[in-house]
Amino acid sequence: MRKKGPGARGQGPGKIEVYAVILVGGKGKRLRPLSTDAKPKPFLSITKDKKTMFRKTVDRVKKMIPLANVMIVANKRHKGLVKSDLRGLKHKNLMLEPASRNTAPAIALAARILEKRVGDAIMVVLPADHYISGEKEYLSSLKKAVSFVKANDDAIVTLGIKPSFPATGYGYIKIRGKGQGSGVQGVCRVEKFVEKPEIGRARKFIKDKRFVWNAGMFIMKASTLLKNIEKFAPKISANLKNIGNIAKTYKRMPDISIDYAVMEKASDIYCVKGSYGWQDVGGFDSLKEILHKESRCFVEKDGKVLRIL
Numbered sequence: 107m108r109k110k111g112p113g114a115r116g117q118g119p120g121k122i123e124v125y126a127v128i129l130v131g132g133k134g135k136r137l138r139p140l141s142t143d144a145k146p147k148p149f150l151s152i153t154k155d156k157k158t159m160f161r162k163t164v165d166r167v168k169k170m171i172p173l174a175n176v177m178i179v180a181n182k183r184h185k186g187l188v189k190s191d192l193r194g195l196k197h198k199n200l201m202l203e204p205a206s207r208n209t210a211p212a213i214a215l216a217a218r219i220l221e222k223r224v225g226d227a228i229m230v231v232l233p234a235d236h237y238i239s240g241e242k243e244y245l246s247s248l249k250k251a252v253s254f255v256k257a258n259d260d261a262i263v264t265l266g267i268k269p270s271f272p273a274t275g276y277g278y279i280k281i282r283g284k285g286q287g288s289g290v291q292g293v294c295r296v297e298k299f300v301e302k303p304e305i306g307r308a309r310k311f312i313k314d315k316r317f318v319w320n321a322g323m324f325i326m327k328a329s330t331l332l333k334n335i336e337k338f339a340p341k342i343s344a345n346l347k348n349i350g351n352i353a354k355t356y357k358r359m360p361d362i363s364i365d366y367a368v369m370e371k372a373s374d375i376y377c378v379k380g381s382y383g384w385q386d387v388g389g390f391d392s393l394k395e396i397l398h399k400e401s402r403c404f405v406e407k408d409g410k411v412l413r414i415l
Contacts, residue, residue, distance in 0.1 A: 122327070123175060124228045124252055126167045127216045129209060130160055130180035130188065136389045140411050147387065148234040149187050151414065154400045159387070160234040161191050167232060170245055177201060177220070179212045198223075204353045209322075210367035211342055211359035214335045217328035218346045228255050229331065231324045231364075233386075237396050240382030247380045251325040254293050260374045262326040262334070264296065266318030268381040272308035275388055277301060277320040277365070281377050296375040299365060318379050322386070324364065331368070339367040 130148045141147040148160040157165070164176060173194055180188050182202040189195065201216060213231055220227045230248060238244050251263040266279045281294040299320060303311065311317035336343040339362070345355040360367075369375060385392050390410055397404050403415040 122226060122228055122256065123224055124171055124230060125220060126164075126171045126176045127213065127229050127231045128160070128163055128167070128176065128178050128234050129212055129231065130178060130184060130234045131203070131206060131209070131212060137387070137393065137411075140393075140413070144183075145187065146184070149184075149191065152237065152387065152393065152396050152400060152402065154402065158191055159236070160188070162238075163232055163234045163236070164192055166238065166241055166244065167230065167248075169241075170249060171230065174199075177216055179203065179216055181206055203356065205357045206361075207356065207359045208361050209364040210335070210339060210362045211345075211356065213324075213331065213364050214339070214342050214346060215349070215352065215356070217331045217335075218349055220328045221332060222349070226327055226329045228252055229324075229326060229328055231326075233322050235387055236321070237385040237387055238383060243380055243382040244384075247378045247382075248323075248325070250292055251378045254290055254376065254378075255325050255327060258374075259327065260330055261376055262324060262330060262369070262372060262374060263293070263376045263378060264325075264369070265321045265323040266377040266379045267321050267384045268379060269312045269317065269319055272305060272312045273319065274302060274305055274308050275392075276386060278303065278311055278317050279320045279377055281316050281318065281379065292378060294377050294379060296377050299370050318377065319384070320365070321384055322365075324369070334368045334372045338371045342367065 137147055141150060149158045151158050153162060167176065174196065177199045178188055178195060179201045180203065182204055185200070185202055188200060201219060203212060217229060220229065230252065247265055251265065254263055255261050264279065266281065278300040280297045280300060282297050341360050345358050348355060385396060387393050387396065393411055397414065404411050405413040405415070
């Protein structure tokens with residue numbers, strides 16, 4: 107792992123800007139008919155303040171990153187939803203995908219745009235369809251990850267959540283034990299990523315303090331991500347060469363997640379472990395649990411939420 111080098115273009119030595127990259131691509135197929143192609147999961151309102159999950163994601167991260175440095179990645183058909191929900195967003199910070207191609211192409215394109223715009227930047231990559239409570243601890247974890255990346259050029263940091271039950275719907279991260287970490291308190295080296303387990307393995311994981319939930323949030327320099335994309339996902343890298351023609355080349359990108367494309371193969375992966383409330387709203391059971399917690403009424407039929415009141 108290399109320690110920090112000179113600053114990015116135009117930012118001065120040792121200085122580098124931090125950008126939030128918010129992914130608004132979650133289709134929410136397991137929440138149909140509540141979530142639709144026209145209005146997918148991130149634009150559902152599930153909290154008592156009636157803000158959408160997308161807007162809640164932006165409002166949380168705005169407390170550490172200014173809106174001018176918030177980049178939104180969304181499908182072109184959802185441009186209107188994004189703009190109406192976030193009126194202060196700069197046009198240049200809205201990146202519209204011409205086709206749905208999963209998280210690896212989306213994050214790689216955002217990194218390429220940032221590289222062209224500012225030379226390099228620290229990317230705080232966040233899905234827009236998660237429910238988070240304990241905001242203060244959550245932001246503290248993000249700040250710790252950003253500080254670590256600032257000091258270590260090649261590092262990729264992910265956020266891991268202390269499991270509260272043996273979940274079979276979440277992926278897990280195995281972190282290394284004491285004395286085999288990063289040398290920084292609260293930052294652990296990742297040993298491996300683990301697919302969604304069956305219940306027996308999940309019960310073992312929850313008893314083993316080395317396993318945390320994979321929250322799908324990543325912090326790294328744009329240059330670091332692009333180097334790993336070039337090494338492990340050359341088809342994506344090749345199609346990023348001419349971003350001026352991205353409407354055509356993006357459709358040739360492989361449909362692959364950032365976990366499969368990079369995280370499971372790269373070295374210098376680290377984890378900041380947190381115990382704040384976090385849920386990936388992946389199905390009706392988790393959705394109803396949140397709606398009850400937030401005192402939101404809803405219409406239900408055959409176990410499915412049809413409408414949130």
